Amino acid sequence: MAQLELLDVGHCYVPGEGEDRWALKPLTVTFEAGKTYALVGPSGCGKTTLLNILSGLVSPTRGRVLFDGADMTRRSTRERNIAQVFQFPVIYTSMTVYQNLAFPLECRNWDSRRIDAKVRTVAEALGLGDRLKEPARKLNADDKQLISLGRGLVRDDVAALLMDEPLTVIDPQLKFSLRRRIREISEQFRPTVIYVTHDQYEAMSFVEELLVMKDGQVMQQGTPEELFESPRSAYVGYFIGSPSMNFLDVTQDGSGVWLAGQRLAMSWQPPAARVPAEASGAGAAQAGVLQAGIRPEYVRLASAPGPNTFPARLQAVRDHGPLRVLHVEIGGQRLALKLAREAGVPHGDTLLVELPRAKVLPYVGGQLATVVAG
Amino acid sequence: MTLTARGLTLSVEGVDHLRDITLDLRPGRIYTVIGRTLAGKSSLLRVLAGLQRVDAGTLTQDGTDLLQVPVWRRDTAMVYQQFINYPHLNVFDNVAFPLRRAKLSGEQVRLRATESLAKVGLSDFHARKPSQLSGGQQQRVALARALARRCKTLLLDEPLVNLDYKLREQLREEFRELFSGVGDSVVVYTTTETTEAMMLGDEVIVMHEGRIVQTGTPAEVFDAPATTTVAQIINEPPMNIIPGTVTGGRMRLNDLGAVDLPAHLAGLPDGPCQFGLRATDLSLSSSEGLRGDVTFVEISGSETFVHVVIADIPMVVQLEGIHDVSLGDAVLVTIRSDRLFAFSAQGDLLVAPSEQGGR
Incomplete structure (x- = not known):
């Protein structure tokens, strides 16, 4: 061979x-x-x-x-x-x-x-x-x-x-x-x-x-x-995995990265975004906007506020059998997460979701932002 | 407008395709029919559509004996696995064709076809020919044509099976929205996939070897499968079924050592039985558990199915996320005994673990 x-x-x-x-x-x-x-x-x-x-x-x-x-x-x-x-x-x-x-x-x-x-x-x-x-x-x-x-x-x-x-x-x-x-x-x-x-x-x-x-x-x-x-x-985040990876538009200033008015810690600090966020969604990706990527498997429901924990509104529940996929909205942006069947369906429309820091990756213009060499 | 089937039976060249099918399909509800290949799902749809005669049984709707009504006079639309469109007609005319044939006014035809194409997201494609569309778009045209007719009965025969994974994922999400607008129609949808059956159905009909083996809401069927056969059909990967015995409040899985029965199985009578365990209720551990050898690893969506053999019993472990596991590796497998299903030696459900928040 x-x-x-x-x-x-x-x-x-x-x-x-x-x-x-x-x-x-x-x-x-x-x-x-x-x-x-x-x-x-x-x-x-x-x-x-x-x-x-x-x-x-x-x-x-x-x-x-x-x-x-x-x-x-x-x-x-x-x-x-x-x-x-x-x-x-x-x-x-x-x-x-x-x-x-x-x-x-x-x-x-x-x-x-x-x-x-x-x-x-x-x-x-x-x-x-x-x-x-x-x-x-x-x-x-x-x-x-x-x-x-x-x-x-x-x-x-x-x-x-x-x-x-x-x-x-x-x-x-x-x-x-x-x-x-x-x-x-x-x-x-x-x-x-x-x-x-x-x-x-x-x-x-x-x-x-x-x-x-x-x-x-x-x-x-x-x-x-x-x-x-x-x-x-x-693209790879979309193509591999089901449901696809979540991408959320975030903003960045001198003090850190922000999602829906709250601080979001990522697995590593992205280089400063060059383009201010005007566009959103696919447009944002093209414009070089900073996004936070996280797999639905890693998003968790939280019972109390804490780091990287955001209030979310429940939009839909999809029963996949052994697990349910919850579609929620954080500050107007959609996010999917997976929940084991035995956890049941959350009561009420308002939830707290945690985006574990180690699993949140920074993307600039749709590309994974590289780790800045220390 | 309930579609009522009683004792439908069909055999072709000595092979039973349908055996004593009895069903009440109510308007405004979506029925997903799940079963393996050749379980009789397509035969059932073809009989409901009038494309197939039966050997015995009746099929009625609004007091009409449908078996006496020729296919072209039935108020039924069907979407097939293959993307079937009129190749010489553009997208709009493909959808308009049956409406025109039904002698609707030009205005009505225009309204309905336009609305239907908008629903499936093809408003900008009216003038295209089917050959200029992707597979997913072609199947949307077929669906738009079926929806536009607003038939009493809408039948879909594994409509996503020939599409790639990402399109299936997207369309099954859209189907929920589309079907919620069908009003008083009876919708029957066949599939081999757990996710489609669970997500789309108000009710799930499980078929096996030409028979209906269980019906109920998705949660009812999933949480309490009536038999080991249903448990294997409704779970993907199929539920692990392990032969075992119960003796004096202790259980033994195959040749493994005897352990105390978990609390929810405390009332099991002594004797042989079968235990069921979903792949999600097994996990790999680095420190403890039953020794298993990895025979195969599959990836599906975002899950890793690890096939292992533990004490001569083949089992599947489902891991969240995608993991590189090598064939031949020795692994330690932990099982959630609080999640065990108990079936009789004949395969009938005795006890299911309790579920929270089923809906």
């Missing part, structure tokens, strides 16, 4: 187009050998373009593609020696399960003893060990997809395994078991995996790192926990 690098790689499908309109804006990324990555984002975000540049289906407008340091930018898909799994299973229906798995190895002139050992190891991992003699056409969709995956895994010389929405055709009830299989298999064989999906939670369920993409850019790369705990932008 190889380390895959993109050095200043960008792509536009329309020659001569301004860089701000490129399908993939120039970026530099390293995919380490033996790690699993997901490219996630809405349709049109550039994730498939990025995948196609790695596989060689798209030749990038600029930049270089390196596999273990070797320049692959102008090499064909075949020369890159990668395995691909697509949305729809690609298998040979006239062959048995065994033959399907052995075929890529026969093409590489492996001797039959080595092929046999490899096929059996992989089939065992896929849970198809006792079905090797069955004709592949008789398998259901998810087993067929497993074979597509297995054909990538039998070749231990491949540089990487690229998967493009491989669970699209899988019945929702079977997705769970297939997801689990893929994760187990990748832990066992440690391939370099680049996985493309529009489903952020599917991705988080089995990769080590995600690249959240939007408008041809990587908004953030990190582990699921990092993306959840410290989203670097309001």
